[in-house]
Amino acid sequence: MFSLLSEFDLIKNYFSGFANNEFVRLGVGDDAAITSIPAGRELVTTVDTLVADVHFFVDTAPELIAYKALAVNLSDLAAMAASPAWFTLSIAMPEIDESWLDAFSRGLSDLASQHNIALIGGDTVRGPLTITIQACGIVERGKALRRDGAKAGDGIFVTGSLGDARLALEYLKGERTIGKTYQAAVCDKLHRPVARIDEALSLKNFASAAIDISDGLAADLSHILHSSDVGAEILLDKLPVSDAMRACVDAGDRQAMALRGGDDYELCFTVSESRQAAMLTQLGVDGFEVYRIGTITQDKGLRCIDSKGEFTMAEISGYDHFSGQD
Numbered sequence: 513m514f515s516l517l518s519e520f521d522l523i524k525n526y527f528s529g530f531a532n533n534e535f536v537r538l539g540v541g542d543d544a545a546i547t548s549i550p551a552g553r554e555l556v557t558t559v560d561t562l563v564a565d566v567h568f569f570v571d572t573a574p575e576l577i578a579y580k581a582l583a584v585n586l587s588d589l590a591a592m593a594a595s596p597a598w599f600t601l602s603i604a605m606p607e608i609d610e611s612w613l614d615a616f617s618r619g620l621s622d623l624a625s626q627h628n629i630a631l632i633g634g635d636t637v638r639g640p641l642t643i644t645i646q647a648c649g650i651v652e653r654g655k656a657l658r659r660d661g662a663k664a665g666d667g668i669f670v671t672g673s674l675g676d677a678r679l680a681l682e683y684l685k686g687e688r689t690i691g692k693t694y695q696a697a698v699c700d701k702l703h704r705p706v707a708r709i710d711e712a713l714s715l716k717n718f719a720s721a722a723i724d725i726s727d728g729l730a731a732d733l734s735h736i737l738h739s740s741d742v743g744a745e746i747l748l749d750k751l752p753v754s755d756a757m758r759a760c761v762d763a764g765d766r767q768a769m770a771l772r773g774g775d776d777y778e779l780c781f782t783v784s785e786s787r788q789a790a791m792l793t794q795l796g797v798d799g800f801e802v803y804r805i806g807t808i809t810q811d812k813g814l815r816c817i818d819s820k821g822e823f824t825m826a827e828i829s830g831y832d833h834f835s836g837q838d
């Protein structure tokens with residue numbers, strides 16, 4: 513803990529001015545917050561911790577750290593098709609650095625207001641830089657998208673291009689070069705992932721299962737397959753990749769990065785054949801594009817089919833913090 517006065521001032525200066533919303537009865541400043549949700553809705557809860565030098569470089573701009581800490585939680589809410597409602601913030605930092613806090617707080621409040629999600633409380637302690645955000649969203653009863661609803665024959669879709677965050681990481685570590693024109697866009701994909709909340713709300717009445725891609729498509733899709741007790745075939749040529757990926761990475765690496773690179777925070781979801789046309793119409797009306805990459809099968813396992821129609825079983829390794837490998 514910091515001294516009483518400085519902790520009080522810190523919370524007052526940097527974390528009490530965020531906008532509330534209709535769900536918040538009592539926000540930051542009391543012993544606990546009070547919220548309420550409308551009748552017929554359910555609460556969806558998620559939490560993610562970002563540790564300096566594990567999840568982000570310690571010298572990353574504070575507004576980007578804040579942005580990402582909230583964005584990864586918003587992405588989990590998107591994967592459940594929940595509307596963001598409120599969040600709490602627990603922050604450990606080695607010392608009070610006002611300019612760092614000011615930038616952090618601005619980054620956080622910018623993204624929070626974009627999604628109308630209220631900061632209702634938190635905790636502030638001294639320690640190695642670590643940020644934990646717990647976020648809650650609201651969904652009509654029984655309407656949340658889960659991992660266990662995929663059925664054989666369902667189409668498999670993703671909301672956007674894959675592998676850019678991995679490309680950015682390799683670039684920032686000095687392992688790969690990226691042409692000047694692409695550097696900003698690629699790094700943005702790593703630092704400022706867009707939580708696909710709006711897309712999720714547009715497709716939620718059609719999808720049978722969903723997950724957000726945080727550890728890589730192969731790893732995350734395999735969670736759907738296990739939970740739903742099914743398998744899948746994906747067409748490697750259909751994996752959407754950005755112009756930057758096409759320009760900077762050769763074809764073989766590109767597919768591997770699209771398949772296994774983490775941190776993209778696109779959604780992967782499944783839809784029955786009979787609902788696909790209606791879903792695509794709805795997404796079109798709402799202005800979103802999605803990409804069909806394969807089909808759910810009765811046969812277990814994840815098969816990857818290349819342009820010659822030959823298949824390989826996908827290695828399901830994504831980023832696992834405890835496996836000691838990337």
Ligand code: ADP
Pocket residue numbers: 523527539540541542543544545601602603631632633634635636
């Ligand atoms: P207590 O000692 O009763 O747990 P604190 O002094 O830790 O209370 O916090 C006072 C108020 O400030 C509480 O409403 C708490 O939720 C809020 N708060 C503390 N840290 C943060 C933070 N980093 N972000 C947002 N709210 C915070």
Ligand code: MG
Pocket residue numbers: 542543
């Ligand atoms: Mg108290």
